[in-house]
Amino acid sequence: MSAPRNNPGRGRGRPIGRGPLTRRQLLARAGALGATGLSLPALLAACGGDDGNGTAATTAPPGTDPATTDAPANGGGDELFFENWTAYIDPTEDGEVGTVDRFVEATGIQMRYSEAINSNNEYFARIQPVLGRGERIDPDIIAPTGWMAGRLINLGWCDPLPLDQVPNAANLVEGLRNPTWDPTGEYSLPWQAGFAGIAYNIDITGRELTSIDDLFDPEFAGQIGINTEMRDTIGLIAMSLGIDIENLESFDDAAPAFERLEAAKDAGQIRRFHGNDYFDDLTNGNFAACIGWSGDVAQLAMDNPAVRFAFPESGGTSWADTMIMPAGAVNRDAAAKWMDFVYDPEQAAQITAWVGYVSPVQGVREALMDIDPELAENPLVFPDDETVAMTQSFASLSDDVEEEYDAAFSRIIGA
Amino acid sequence: MTTAVEGSPHRADGGRSELLGLAALLGAGLLLAAVGARWISGPLVPLALALVLAAVVAVIWTAVAGSPESKRRIAPYGLLKPGMLWLALFYLAPLITLLRSSLSTRPSRFAVDFTFDWNLGNYTTAFTDFAPQFGRAFLYAGSATVLTILIGFPLAYVIAFRGGRFKTLLLGLVVIPFFTSYLIRTIAWRSLLADTGQVVQLFDTLRISGILETVGVMDNGRVLNTPAAVIGGLTYNFLPFMILPIYVSLEKVDPRLVDAAQDLYSTAFQSFRKVVVPLALPGVFAGTLLTFIPAAGDFVNALYLGSPNTTMIGNSIQDQFLVQSNVPLASAMSFVLMLIITVFVFVYSRFFGTEDLT
Numbered sequence: 001m002s003a004p005r006n007n008p009g010r011g012r013g014r015p016i017g018r019g020p021l022t023r024r025q026l027l028a029r030a031g032a033l034g035a036t037g038l039s040l041p042a043l044l045a046a047c048g049g050d051d052g053n054g055t056a057a058t059t060a061p062p063g064t065d066p067a068t069t070d071a072p073a074n075g076g077g078d079e080l081f082f083e084n085w086t087a088y089i090d091p092t093e094d095g096e097v098g099t100v101d102r103f104v105e106a107t108g109i110q111m112r113y114s115e116a117i118n119s120n121n122e123y124f125a126r127i128q129p130v131l132g133r134g135e136r137i138d139p140d141i142i143a144p145t146g147w148m149a150g151r152l153i154n155l156g157w158c159d160p161l162p163l164d165q166v167p168n169a170a171n172l173v174e175g176l177r178n179p180t181w182d183p184t185g186e187y188s189l190p191w192q193a194g195f196a197g198i199a200y201n202i203d204i205t206g207r208e209l210t211s212i213d214d215l216f217d218p219e220f221a222g223q224i225g226i227n228t229e230m231r232d233t234i235g236l237i238a239m240s241l242g243i244d245i246e247n248l249e250s251f252d253d254a255a256p257a258f259e260r261l262e263a264a265k266d267a268g269q270i271r272r273f274h275g276n277d278y279f280d281d282l283t284n285g286n287f288a289a290c291i292g293w294s295g296d297v298a299q300l301a302m303d304n305p306a307v308r309f310a311f312p313e314s315g316g317t318s319w320a321d322t323m324i325m326p327a328g329a330v331n332r333d334a335a336a337k338w339m340d341f342v343y344d345p346e347q348a349a350q351i352t353a354w355v356g357y358v359s360p361v362q363g364v365r366e367a368l369m370d371i372d373p374e375l376a377e378n379p380l381v382f383p384d385d386e387t388v389a390m391t392q393s394f395a396s397l398s399d400d401v402e403e404e405y406d407a408a409f410s411r412i413i414g415a
Numbered sequence: 416m417t418t419a420v421e422g423s424p425h426r427a428d429g430g431r432s433e434l435l436g437l438a439a440l441l442g443a444g445l446l447l448a449a450v451g452a453r454w455i456s457g458p459l460v461p462l463a464l465a466l467v468l469a470a471v472v473a474v475i476w477t478a479v480a481g482s483p484e485s486k487r488r489i490a491p492y493g494l495l496k497p498g499m500l501w502l503a504l505f506y507l508a509p510l511i512t513l514l515r516s517s518l519s520t521r522p523s524r525f526a527v528d529f530t531f532d533w534n535l536g537n538y539t540t541a542f543t544d545f546a547p548q549f550g551r552a553f554l555y556a557g558s559a560t561v562l563t564i565l566i567g568f569p570l571a572y573v574i575a576f577r578g579g580r581f582k583t584l585l586l587g588l589v590v591i592p593f594f595t596s597y598l599i600r601t602i603a604w605r606s607l608l609a610d611t612g613q614v615v616q617l618f619d620t621l622r623i624s625g626i627l628e629t630v631g632v633m634d635n636g637r638v639l640n641t642p643a644a645v646i647g648g649l650t651y652n653f654l655p656f657m658i659l660p661i662y663v664s665l666e667k668v669d670p671r672l673v674d675a676a677q678d679l680y681s682t683a684f685q686s687f688r689k690v691v692v693p694l695a696l697p698g699v700f701a702g703t704l705l706t707f708i709p710a711a712g713d714f715v716n717a718l719y720l721g722s723p724n725t726t727m728i729g730n731s732i733q734d735q736f737l738v739q740s741n742v743p744l745a746s747a748m749s750f751v752l753m754l755i756i757t758v759f760v761f762v763y764s765r766f767f768g769t770e771d772l773t
Contacts, residue, residue, distance in 0.1 A: 415730030
């Protein structure tokens with residue numbers, strides 16, 4: 001889950017934090033802000049910036065997305081098409097060579113990289129009519145969040161990964177092996193993981209926000225953004241109500257969280273339900289606070305130090321986005337080569353240095369020591385025990401229960 | 416036309432062509448609609464398309480090789496044919512498909528094919544669950560329409576009667592916003608109306624924020640993401656559709672009629688009210704339809720300028736179609752919207768009368 005760093009409304013003349021030098025300067029500034037345990041915000045070095053891969057394609061159907069990096073045909077005729085979230089990889093620009101181009105260079109595979117995913121539900125609605133009829137979609141690899149990967153796997157809309165051709169898959173960190181959404185681990189490899197928490201603009205709030213209750217403070221009526229990702233929004237609210245979101249059995253377990261959200265909506269507390277498009281509103285002060293994702297907010301803070309990220313006292317949610325192969329994907333060998341490539345710690349470290357999320361690859365921290373030692377110490381990128389203790393991941397819901405959750409949530413946030 | 420050819424020696428021949436023309440027109444239209452709606456499928460499709468083609472060829476054949484009388488008789492059907500076929504394939508067929516899916520059931524949550532079982536429950540849900548959105552759609556579209564009349568009429572009046580040699584320039588200025596995408600213009604309002612944007616600052620500088628809060632334009636110091644912003648966006652976006660038809664009506668008003676009224680001792684206001692306004696009504700009528708109908712189904716303004724409490728039915732339909740993938744419900748909602756708008760247009764045109772439009 002990565003936010004669009006290429007929002008058209010946002011003037012981004014200044015390339016930020018891509019080289020190690022810039023990143024260190026940033027961290028120095030972040031240090032000056034005095035990051036406490038709870039205001040981890042600017043410590044992150046999600047070095048976003050201009051998105052070299054083109055523009056967000058929120059409306060283009062799969063396969064016709066203009067935001068692609070087409071490499072020149074380079075022997076062999078092998079091809080690969082990866083549809084990912086926006087600004088979720090190091091791009092090639094400003095003299096730096098991104099992972100996609102290093103991959104093309106190393107393998108000669110003609111790779112098309114597209115930033116077509118902006119929301120799990122929207123993306124699902126787009127691929128459902130095709131995959132559901134047993135036809136194939138164009139991309140060979142897509143990157144839904146874990147729960148969505150689980151849904152696709154259960155529906156039989158995924159092919160098993162050619163893991164025998166991915167020796168580097170052995171580098172997958174222990175904690176993400178055989179996850180709930182893919183118990184056998186045959187169908188998915190994590191892409192990146194991260195956290196959801198409170199993102200706020202201290203110029204507007206005038207104080208540090210430390211709890212979910214702050215989002216419902218009448219002082220900020222009409223200035224709060226709420227995320228359309230149900231597991232993050234309901235997860236955070238439920239945790240603030242003392243609900244254990246890792247073990248939800250029925251809808252009733254989380255019902256108070258839905259009630260709280262609905263009451264806030266009816267009271268006019270919420271300005272807008274947002275997907276990835278919270279950057280503008282947060283930086284220009286339309287949002288006092290919203291529910292944001294860890295890697296993205298740090299990148300915003302580089303532009304605007306007033307923007308901060310914090311785990312609520314009651315804790316944050318954690319999630320992982322995955323690489324899966326939709327049923328009928330044709331370029332299996334090329335896909336295996338790609339997965340092997342990005343599971344090489346050296347390559348994975350390059351991605352981490354840019355996106356600032358939690359890497360699922362072992363050895364990235366060591367590799368990152370050479371690139372950006374300070375980032376290697378960041379607890380939001382390499383979670384320490386304290387961070388892990390502070391976060392929960394949303395329970396894996398049974399189909400029926402998930403339907404209830406989704407229906408209730410979409411009734412509140414839906415138009 | 417029939418009276419003109421009474422007793423003509425070619426009558427029987429002409430009558431046959433006329434019948435042939437009508438049959439070819441309707442038959443081809445229905446066949447094409449049936450193919451489009453997938454009532455005809457499999458190996459029958461090429462057959463149906465061949466029949467459509469044959470109907471077209473028959474009309475062309477008659478028009479080229481027929482007797483002068485049959486040519487004359489078949490001409491109207493030939494001229495109607497392209498439009499008819501276009502409507503059959505791109506209007507009638509989708510409409511049938513939409514109606515069918517609105518009466519269908521999703522067998523399971525992620526099913527892509529729906530079971531057609533006369534499920535009227537979708538319509539019940541559309542009314543019960545989305546009544547507020549329907550209400551807001553018509554409230555906002557109605558308010559925007561009234562505002563476009565209030566703003567557009569004086570403007571069109573000035574251009575038509577006082578424009579002089581600047582008429583073309585002024586009309587050009589009315590149309591100029593169309594040179595930029597509708598979407599871009601709406602999104603641009605987001606930065607103008609932002610909490611720290613120019614508009615709010617201007618209101619603060621003028622010290623009218625308090626008044627605006629009282630009349631409901633501002634809410635807790637905000638303009639963006641309030642009902643006022645949505646109505647304002649609709650008004651802004653549809654204003655040219657009101658100005659242009661009113662202008663066309665006013666342009667045709669003979670100034671000597673006003674002179675005549677004043678010669679007969681009417682005051683300026685009376686001549687305006689009794690001469691100019693009635694003659695401009697066809698323009699207001701057309702402008703209202705051009706504004707209200709698309710505004711009622713609009714979702715862009717509420718999406719970018721509104722809040723969760725200002726969503727219109729267009730947003731709900733978009734959400735059900737593209738995010739929830741609940742096609743049957745979304746279809747039913749679309750149909751209800753169409754129905755309400757049709758009833759509105761019917762009542763409205765009876766009330767205003769369309770005979771003045773010509």
